[in-house]
Amino acid sequence: MSQIHVSTTINGDPAEFLCEPDETLLDVLRDRLGLTGSKEGCGSGDCGACSVTVDDRLVCSCLMLGAEADGRDIGTIEGLAEGEHLHPLQRKFLDHAALQCGVCTPGFLVAAKALLDHNPDPSETEVRYWLAGNLCRCTGYDKIVRAVLDTAAEMKGA
Amino acid sequence: MLDKAKDAVIDREFKLVGSRPVRPDGVDKVTGRARFGADISAPGMLVGKVLRSPHAHARIHSIDIHAALQVPGVKAVVTRDDFAENAKHKDVLCNVMARDKALYEGHAVAAVAATSAAAARKALKLIKIDYDILPHVTDVDEAMRDDAPLLHDDMITSGVDPAPEKPSNVARRFEFGHGDVDDGFAKADVVIEREFKTEAAHQAYIEPHACLASLTEDGHGELFCCTQGHYAVRDICASLCGLEVSKLRVTASEIGGGFGGKTTVFLEPLALVLSRKTGRPVKMVMSRDEVFRASGPTASTSSSIKIGATRDGRITAGQGEFRYQGGAFTGSPVQFGAMCAFACYALDNVKTVGYDVVTNRPKQAAYRAPGAPMAAFAVESVIEELAVKLGIDPIEFRLKNAAQEGDKSSYGPTFPRIGLIETLEAAKAHEHYSAPLGPNQGRGVASGYWFNFGGATSVSLNIHPDGTVALVVGTPDIGGSRASMTLMAAEELGIPYDKVNCIVADTASLGLNETSHGSRVTFASGLATIEAARNAKTEMCARAAMIWEISEEAVTWEDGHAKPAGANAGDFEPMSLADIAKIAEKTGGPISGHFEKNPAGAGASFATHIVDVEVDPETGRVEVKRFTAVQDAGKAIHPSYVEGQFQGGAVQGVGWALNEEYVYGPDGKMQNAGFLDYRVPVCSDLPMIDTVIVEVPNPGHPYGVRGVGETGIVPPMAAVANALSAAAGVRMTELPMSPPKVLRAIDDTRPSIAAE
Ligand code: FES
Numbered sequence: 001m002s003q004i005h006v007s008t009t010i011n012g013d014p015a016e017f018l019c020e021p022d023e024t025l026l027d028v029l030r031d032r033l034g035l036t037g038s039k040e041g042c043g044s045g046d047c048g049a050c051s052v053t054v055d056d057r058l059v060c061s062c063l064m065l066g067a068e069a070d071g072r073d074i075g076t077i078e079g080l081a082e083g084e085h086l087h088p089l090q091r092k093f094l095d096h097a098a099l100q101c102g103v104c105t106p107g108f109l110v111a112a113k114a115l116l117d118h119n120p121d122p123s124e125t126e127v128r129y130w131l132a133g134n135l136c137r138c139t140g141y142d143k144i145v146r147a148v149l150d151t152a153a154e155m156k157g158a
Numbered sequence: 159m160l161d162k163a164k165d166a167v168i169d170r171e172f173k174l175v176g177s178r179p180v181r182p183d184g185v186d187k188v189t190g191r192a193r194f195g196a197d198i199s200a201p202g203m204l205v206g207k208v209l210r211s212p213h214a215h216a217r218i219h220s221i222d223i224h225a226a227l228q229v230p231g232v233k234a235v236v237t238r239d240d241f242a243e244n245a246k247h248k249d250v251l252c253n254v255m256a257r258d259k260a261l262y263e264g265h266a267v268a269a270v271a272a273t274s275a276a277a278a279r280k281a282l283k284l285i286k287i288d289y290d291i292l293p294h295v296t297d298v299d300e301a302m303r304d305d306a307p308l309l310h311d312d313m314i315t316s317g318v319d320p321a322p323e324k325p326s327n328v329a330r331r332f333e334f335g336h337g338d339v340d341d342g343f344a345k346a347d348v349v350i351e352r353e354f355k356t357e358a359a360h361q362a363y364i365e366p367h368a369c370l371a372s373l374t375e376d377g378h379g380e381l382f383c384c385t386q387g388h389y390a391v392r393d394i395c396a397s398l399c400g401l402e403v404s405k406l407r408v409t410a411s412e413i414g415g416g417f418g419g420k421t422t423v424f425l426e427p428l429a430l431v432l433s434r435k436t437g438r439p440v441k442m443v444m445s446r447d448e449v450f451r452a453s454g455p456t457a458s459t460s461s462s463i464k465i466g467a468t469r470d471g472r473i474t475a476g477q478g479e480f481r482y483q484g485g486a487f488t489g490s491p492v493q494f495g496a497m498c499a500f501a502c503y504a505l506d507n508v509k510t511v512g513y514d515v516v517t518n519r520p521k522q523a524a525y526r527a528p529g530a531p532m533a534a535f536a537v538e539s540v541i542e543e544l545a546v547k548l549g550i551d552p553i554e555f556r557l558k559n560a561a562q563e564g565d566k567s568s569y570g571p572t573f574p575r576i577g578l579i580e581t582l583e584a585a586k587a588h589e590h591y592s593a594p595l596g597p598n599q600g601r602g603v604a605s606g607y608w609f610n611f612g613g614a615t616s617v618s619l620n621i622h623p624d625g626t627v628a629l630v631v632g633t634p635d636i637g638g639s640r641a642s643m644t645l646m647a648a649e650e651l652g653i654p655y656d657k658v659n660c661i662v663a664d665t666a667s668l669g670l671n672e673t674s675h676g677s678r679v680t681f682a683s684g685l686a687t688i689e690a691a692r693n694a695k696t697e698m699c700a701r702a703a704m705i706w707e708i709s710e711e712a713v714t715w716e717d718g719h720a721k722p723a724g725a726n727a728g729d730f731e732p733m734s735l736a737d738i739a740k741i742a743e744k745t746g747g748p749i750s751g752h753f754e755k756n757p758a759g760a761g762a763s764f765a766t767h768i769v770d771v772e773v774d775p776e777t778g779r780v781e782v783k784r785f786t787a788v789q790d791a792g793k794a795i796h797p798s799y800v801e802g803q804f805q806g807g808a809v810q811g812v813g814w815a816l817n818e819e820y821v822y823g824p825d826g827k828m829q830n831a832g833f834l835d836y837r838v839p840v841c842s843d844l845p846m847i848d849t850v851i852v853e854v855p856n857p858g859h860p861y862g863v864r865g866v867g868e869t870g871i872v873p874p875m876a877a878v879a880n881a882l883s884a885a886a887g888v889r890m891t892e893l894p895m896s897p898p899k900v901l902r903a904i905d906d907t908r909p910s911i912a913a914e
């Protein structure tokens with residue numbers, strides 16, 4: 001099998017890579033592009049640790065082929081902060097201690113950002129259902145939900 | 159003496175301890191920069207993969223690796239032949255790589271290193287193993303039967319006198335207690351006896367096991383891995399691979415959850431040996447499927463409980479028999495289960511017996527308060543049932559019998575100052591306890607106990623010339639501990655939080671540290687941090703004394719400054735840590751504080767949980783509507799992370815109570831090795847988890863800390879069962895209380911619709 005040449009955009013920057021036809025976007029990001037912020041918790045779409053956005057849609061990068069990134073706009077955790085300014089979600093996660101081990105955190109942040117982009121004023125229930133595809137084994141979700149709600153409140157006020 | 163220490167703790171006013179600053183490793187973790195086990199690579203690195211037994215129990219006649227070695231890109235294959243027998247770590251070795259038998263489905267039988275994952279996978283398919291399939295057993299009660307398939311021909315039950323003549327699957331027997339239970343039951347007005355079963359639950363950390371190993375021909379090794387205890391990894395790997403401990407440097411990566419499950423080795427020795435064989439670094443990462451099938455869940459259990467009480471609510475006797483299977487090797491946590499079962503109660507007559515049983519399942523690993531949650535599920539269910547039967551409020555009933563300072567514990571020692579009663583009082587006073595309930599809803603309560611642990615600890619603290627401080631600990635940070643260590647160091651030195659930077663050192667850079675387990679980190683590394691800071695202060699006072707030309711005793715440390723101890727000492731301008739540090743070179747060289755100890759006095763932590771559930775009588779689905787976790791933290795150093803421990807433990811307990819289980823088919827193979835079918839709680843399953851931090855200072859720690867990591871998982875299963883019983887009038891005695899089981903129980907209570 002010969003490798004596929006892919007031209008894409010990652011966090012706003014043009015990117016090119018070669019990948020195997022059966023290689024997932026997650027493997028490409030982690031192993032070929034050195035973007036190890038996206039994590040593999042399951043490889044089967046069940047944990048959300050690999051969450052990225054593809055043309056502003058929230059996607060499990062373990063369920064998408066690298067080849068499918070061609071011509072798309074990919075957003076990963078590495079693109080969430082702007083320069084030295086953390087995204088409000090990142091700040092609130094720190095303030096609320098919404099992470100313990102932190103391995104789920106990149107996935108939660110990418111998913112939460114996608115939520116707030118779609119719905120800037122979610123209810124607690126909406127937050128809980130939107131984030132139901134992201135597993136966190138450490139926190140019991142309490143502080144994560146509070147951090148997201150608090151971010152929404154702050155961004156609305158801004 | 160004890161009282162003095164206690165008062166000193168209580169009287170102390172803290173400036174930083176008890177505040178909630180941002181953790182030092184926080185930015186790395188919200189930006190994706192933190193490096194977890196699978197996140198680093200090395201030049202020339204190979205990929206390692208493991209071949210695992212498809213059979214639950216099989217003799218391995220031969221392993222043919224020739225075809226596998228022909229695959230382009232494959233550099234080495236290792237099997238049992240690559241590891242020498244090891245008397246000290248016999249079971250670990252056998253678990254890491256099967257010897258004469260595969261003892262469970264998923265048991266490693268060979269490993270490959272190749273230039274790509276695809277080549278490694280292809281090679282695995284070409285390894286030919288000649289198996290002789292044997293009968294298997296996965297259920298604990300079946301494994302104890304005389305006619306059960308035997309896992310180990312030489313397993314003679316220990317702890318039985320006289321020793322049995324025949325081998326069995328029962329590795330060990332334990333017994334604890336005091337008084338005369340028969341006498342106690344005779345005095346009881348009400349006696350309740352029940353049988354319980356709990357299924358195995360996996361720690362289900364989101365980060366699978368991962369490591370990167372490099373081992374040279376002359377025995378110099380480096381290992382980067384996600385572990386709760388890199389010193390333990392070093393010692394075991396050195397032993398299994400025949401290395402000198404000083405030549406194997408292990409660095410703990412950031413760790414994506416462990417909960418006890420990352421306290422041993424799985425891939426690490428394989429990666430090291432593959433690296434030695436190939437002369438290249440080897441990276442290995444488990445798939446989620448492998449995590450479920452081949453790393454350790456906790457034990458599945460069955461137990462028999464009998465408790466008697468008088469009409470006025472005094473427990474006269476408690477008795478329990480606990481049978482835990484811990485997978486294919488000895489080591490289920492039944493001993494801890496039997497010890498913790500009745501630890502909440504001051505009993506005149508108590509007896510517990512535990513049986514450690516082996517089955518054809520993966521070797522269990524510790525899981526948060528190992529052994530205690532299953533015993534508490536059983537005992538606390540019966541306690542609640544007794545309270546209801548006697549018409550006494552369940553918290554009142556527990557208060558009447560609660561253990562306190564000076565009571566002889568059910569497993570032997572006499573309790574020092576403990577906080578069970580305080581948690582019960584706080585729960586009783588909580589608004590949640592008297593809030594109204596809706597239809598199909600019920601409220602349950604349960605208490606729980608965990609010992610907590612000290613263990614070998616070493617900490618260094620270096621004062622830098624610019625007045626900042628490096629704090630070097632050896633306990634991997636599994637949930638924000640760098641923040642609490644930093645708080646304690648800054649508090650003790652009297653400097654701002656952000657002037658201290660805490661790192662986790664590798665095994666070559668700091669003395670021995672026991673694994674981050676047993677809720678020991680904030681207690682033990684915290685104690686060592688405070689003592690190291692005190693040693694540094696003593697040295698800084700000596701430097702000031704030298705500058706002032708007065709005696710060392712005439713200098714004291716206050717608010718981050720060396721000061722003359724009194725008017726007689728002389729009149730000198732106080733010197734700050736930064737002042738002293740800046741000129742340290744001229745006063746004798748670098749300043750550091752160091753401390754090593756095996757601290758005792760970890761200080762047990764008790765918890766009481768209140769939970770409201772709603773049961774759907776049509777489907778049997780149970781939903782947690784409200785949860786309040788009350789627990790004694792001794793002293794909460796960083797309250798947010800203390801709350802986080804309570805909440806995380808509570809939710810893991812809810813998962814174990816309602817959904818999580820290892821499902822085995824008749825072939826002895828796990829049927830649900832993925833997060834879709836092994837269902838851990840998700841965000842939409844849960845309400846907020848309220849917390850109450852009770853602070854009954856631990857006299858064994860300079861600031862009063864008690865470990866908080868584990869106790870939180872002990873009460874939830876019984877609390878949920880008790881709530882379910884109140885909501886639907888059914889007493890569930892088997893975990894998980896999944897919808898089909900609950901529905902069946904509810905249906906059994908309905909008048910049967912015989913004629914249709
Ligand atoms: S790794 Fe993609 S969903 Fe778990």
Ligand code: FES
Pocket residue numbers: 098099100101102103104105135136137138139364414415
């Ligand atoms: S913080 Fe550890 S899994 Fe979420």
